[in-house]
Amino acid sequence: MEDTLRNKETQLVESAMNIIINEHIKLTHSINYNEIASMIPTINNAKNIFVIGAGRTGLMMKASAMRLMHLGYQVHVVGETTAPAIEEGDLLIAGSGSGTTSGIVRAAETAKKVGAGLICFSTNNTSPLATMSDQTVVIPAAQKQARDENVSKQYAGSLFEQSLLLTFDALIQTLWDLDGSTASELWKRHANME
Amino acid sequence: MEDTLRNKETQLVESAMNIIINEHIKLTHSINYNEIASMIPTINNAKNIFVIGAGRTGLMMKASAMRLMHLGYQVHVVGETTAPAIEEGDLLIAGSGSGTTSGIVRAAETAKKVGAGLICFSTNNTSPLATMSDQTVVIPAAQKQARDENVSKQYAGSLFEQSLLLTFDALIQTLWDLDGSTASELWKRHANME
Amino acid sequence: MEDTLRNKETQLVESAMNIIINEHIKLTHSINYNEIASMIPTINNAKNIFVIGAGRTGLMMKASAMRLMHLGYQVHVVGETTAPAIEEGDLLIAGSGSGTTSGIVRAAETAKKVGAGLICFSTNNTSPLATMSDQTVVIPAAQKQARDENVSKQYAGSLFEQSLLLTFDALIQTLWDLDGSTASELWKRHANME
Amino acid sequence: MEDTLRNKETQLVESAMNIIINEHIKLTHSINYNEIASMIPTINNAKNIFVIGAGRTGLMMKASAMRLMHLGYQVHVVGETTAPAIEEGDLLIAGSGSGTTSGIVRAAETAKKVGAGLICFSTNNTSPLATMSDQTVVIPAAQKQARDENVSKQYAGSLFEQSLLLTFDALIQTLWDLDGSTASELWKRHANME
Numbered sequence: 001m002e003d004t005l006r007n008k009e010t011q012l013v014e015s016a017m018n019i020i021i022n023e024h025i026k027l028t029h030s031i032n033y034n035e036i037a038s039m040i041p042t043i044n045n046a047k048n049i050f051v052i053g054a055g056r057t058g059l060m061m062k063a064s065a066m067r068l069m070h071l072g073y074q075v076h077v078v079g080e081t082t083a084p085a086i087e088e089g090d091l092l093i094a095g096s097g098s099g100t101t102s103g104i105v106r107a108a109e110t111a112k113k114v115g116a117g118l119i120c121f122s123t124n125n126t127s128p129l130a131t132m133s134d135q136t137v138v139i140p141a142a143q144k145q146a147r148d149e150n151v152s153k154q155y156a157g158s159l160f161e162q163s164l165l166l167t168f169d170a171l172i173q174t175l176w177d178l179d180g181s182t183a184s185e186l187w188k189r190h191a192n193m194e
Numbered sequence: 195m196e197d198t199l200r201n202k203e204t205q206l207v208e209s210a211m212n213i214i215i216n217e218h219i220k221l222t223h224s225i226n227y228n229e230i231a232s233m234i235p236t237i238n239n240a241k242n243i244f245v246i247g248a249g250r251t252g253l254m255m256k257a258s259a260m261r262l263m264h265l266g267y268q269v270h271v272v273g274e275t276t277a278p279a280i281e282e283g284d285l286l287i288a289g290s291g292s293g294t295t296s297g298i299v300r301a302a303e304t305a306k307k308v309g310a311g312l313i314c315f316s317t318n319n320t321s322p323l324a325t326m327s328d329q330t331v332v333i334p335a336a337q338k339q340a341r342d343e344n345v346s347k348q349y350a351g352s353l354f355e356q357s358l359l360l361t362f363d364a365l366i367q368t369l370w371d372l373d374g375s376t377a378s379e380l381w382k383r384h385a386n387m388e
Numbered sequence: 389m390e391d392t393l394r395n396k397e398t399q400l401v402e403s404a405m406n407i408i409i410n411e412h413i414k415l416t417h418s419i420n421y422n423e424i425a426s427m428i429p430t431i432n433n434a435k436n437i438f439v440i441g442a443g444r445t446g447l448m449m450k451a452s453a454m455r456l457m458h459l460g461y462q463v464h465v466v467g468e469t470t471a472p473a474i475e476e477g478d479l480l481i482a483g484s485g486s487g488t489t490s491g492i493v494r495a496a497e498t499a500k501k502v503g504a505g506l507i508c509f510s511t512n513n514t515s516p517l518a519t520m521s522d523q524t525v526v527i528p529a530a531q532k533q534a535r536d537e538n539v540s541k542q543y544a545g546s547l548f549e550q551s552l553l554l555t556f557d558a559l560i561q562t563l564w565d566l567d568g569s570t571a572s573e574l575w576k577r578h579a580n581m582e
Numbered sequence: 583m584e585d586t587l588r589n590k591e592t593q594l595v596e597s598a599m600n601i602i603i604n605e606h607i608k609l610t611h612s613i614n615y616n617e618i619a620s621m622i623p624t625i626n627n628a629k630n631i632f633v634i635g636a637g638r639t640g641l642m643m644k645a646s647a648m649r650l651m652h653l654g655y656q657v658h659v660v661g662e663t664t665a666p667a668i669e670e671g672d673l674l675i676a677g678s679g680s681g682t683t684s685g686i687v688r689a690a691e692t693a694k695k696v697g698a699g700l701i702c703f704s705t706n707n708t709s710p711l712a713t714m715s716d717q718t719v720v721i722p723a724a725q726k727q728a729r730d731e732n733v734s735k736q737y738a739g740s741l742f743e744q745s746l747l748l749t750f751d752a753l754i755q756t757l758w759d760l761d762g763s764t765a766s767e768l769w770k771r772h773a774n775m776e
Contacts, residue, residue, distance in 0.1 A: 009619035037591035203425035231397035
């Protein structure tokens with residue numbers, strides 16, 4: 001890095017980045033990796049996989065869905081144009097920090113009713129969403145409105161959303177390892193018209 | 195209808211609606227239904243169907259994609275999260291009034307390069323998109339910026355966009371007739387989580 | 389039109405198109421244009437306009453939102469990335485054939501709770517959505533699952549969705565007439581980066 | 583953490599997570615925080631902010647756009663329904679690992695042509711996108727197809743995409759610090775209809 005004048009804004013950005021990274025280092029010690037590993041057979045046995053999430057959490061679920069598609073899974077994002085009905089034998093993976101977002105809880109109820117599997121990523125395992133899930137991956141990050149500076153100094157659900165991306169990418173990396181495909185085999189599935 | 199005071203705004207709306215309907219009646223005489231019917235075997239033989247369009251035209255292509263999914267086709271919207279790469283044996287259906295939108299022309303080039311089929315809906319059959327297409331459905335409605343009041347009094351590409359919806363829905367209705375499924379069989383595929 | 393062989397598929401497509409056009413001609417006689425015209429002052433007085441709809445109805449609401457943006461209104465699509473919270477003085481325009489879709493009914497409740505206006509497009513004025521709306525535009529087309537061949541021979545909510553597009557475009561055309569802007573003034577607002 | 587049986591899959595997931603975190607720790611030492619801090623006055627002076635990105639990078643740009651909206655900026659995602667034309671005085675923030683994605687390069691050209699500002703996030707500062715940008719934030723992570731195991735063991739552009747989220751969130755946190763608003767003031771802007 002060049003020898004640059006370290007002004008106030010630069011120091012604030014660097015400090016914010018260090019806070020973010022440290023919060024993730026701390027989280028790695030409280031995540032239960034068994035919970036994530038347990039998703040592997042469920043994902044491999046699902047007919048179709050659906051993902052759902054609201055706001056920034058929804059964007060992270062979409063990022064995960066795109067990678068699952070690259071790996072060759074049949075995957076749909078709830079709410080996108082060509083997502084069909086969920087059926088018995090399918091799997092819904094829901095992301096929700098609070099586990100209470102009503103649109104997501106109702107989708108989860110539909111999934112259970114038709115006999116599909118249900119996995120959730122959440123900050124706790126006592127919410128309506130988590131209690132109805134077959135498997136819950138707990139990411140012990142603050143909820144959006146229940147800010148606790150001991151858990152995260154970041155705004156709203158940022159730590160949860162970031163950790164959802166990193167955690168799901170660790171799962172993706174594992175699915176890829178177990179699958180044994182080369183990067184170029186996966187690359188062929190990447191969207192080639194945008 | 196109640197006996198209401200017909201004020202200026204009400205008259206303007208009714209008059210606008212009559213203009214719109216009359217433009218569509220006129221269009222039905224200049225559409226070549228053979229062009230649309232020719233899409234049927236192409237659609238039925240495609241492995242995966244992709245649709246693409248920009249702006250409001252893109253929204254109409256999405257509406258068509260949703261119905262193709264209801265009918266049981268494997269269909270993707272270019273740019274949505276889980277759309278994979280297009281491959282040989284697949285089909286791209288592109289909507290573009292002008293047939294010159296660069297992102298769509300490049301997508302069409304990719305489709306041709308990989309050996310996929312290419313159908314377009316356009317206002318003419320001489321554009322870059324139409325000339326590279328295997329089949330073109332011409333909807334003789336004014337282009338967005340080449341407004342000709344003899345063709346449409348509506349703003350920009352509205353007549354084309356509306357007619358794209360109606361025309362594609364006529365095709366959908368025909369595919370459904372030929373398929374013989376009941377409405378309740380199709381209904382089972384409708385998204386059940388929103 | 390060229391002298392083409394009129395095979396079975398061509399006849400089916402042409403016949404489907406005639407059915408569609410005739411259903412719209414019939415609808416123009418049962419729409420109350422006062423209901424649509426009454427939206428004009430409400431739209432003009434709104435601070436921010438939000439639109440919402442599910443499935444194909446949602447796509448038609450997006451097409452309408454795009455045109456409202458072209459006309460210079462501050463408009464957002466519920467669920468898109470940068471849509472903020474709805475507030476007092478804002479307006480929610482909801483499209484729902486049945487008027488019962490739960491996500492839309494809840495959004496409407498939120499709109500009312502914060503003191504925003506609520507307009508709906510629906511097939512009837514007795515649904516939960518319509519009864520809580522300040523103004524309802526009734527499009528007397530069959531609901532998705534209550535198919536009545538006397539109302540429409542088309543699949544599911546197609547007639548409603550098409551008519552929503554045409555009806556809202558008649559309103560847009562009227563707003564444009566009243567505004568007095570030229571097409572080129574509006575054209576400057578069209579997205580220039582896609 | 584409970585005393586759980588550490589099977590192979592669990593070890594793989596934990597190992598993948600450690601690789602991911604270590605790659606981010608390493609990146610924090612090679613990011614130039616001045617580049618990020620330099621965005622602050624540009625963002626504060628922009629009339630409208632537009633963001634663009636393809637694939638997972640696009641999803642991370644959307645996550646950033648949502649937070650900019652929460653902070654009170656006028657922000658649009660290129661390609662979403664109500665995004666208007668970019669104009670002089672506006673700002674385009676583009677994310678692209680390679681800096682060569684054609685749709686993004688063309689959008690950047692449009693931004694420059696109309697007199698808007700242009701900032702990019704990229705893995706290098708020599709690409710077409712970076713060379714035309716007013717400011718570039720270099721995230722020295724491997725490009726999608728130029729995989730270098732010394733830079734990242736992760737699949738494709740994952741490290742870039744994750745770091746884009748973390749880096750932009752560090753900027754967001756700084757903008758929030760400088761702004762002085764409380765979390766509850768920002769919370770009022772969060773979408774309340776989904």
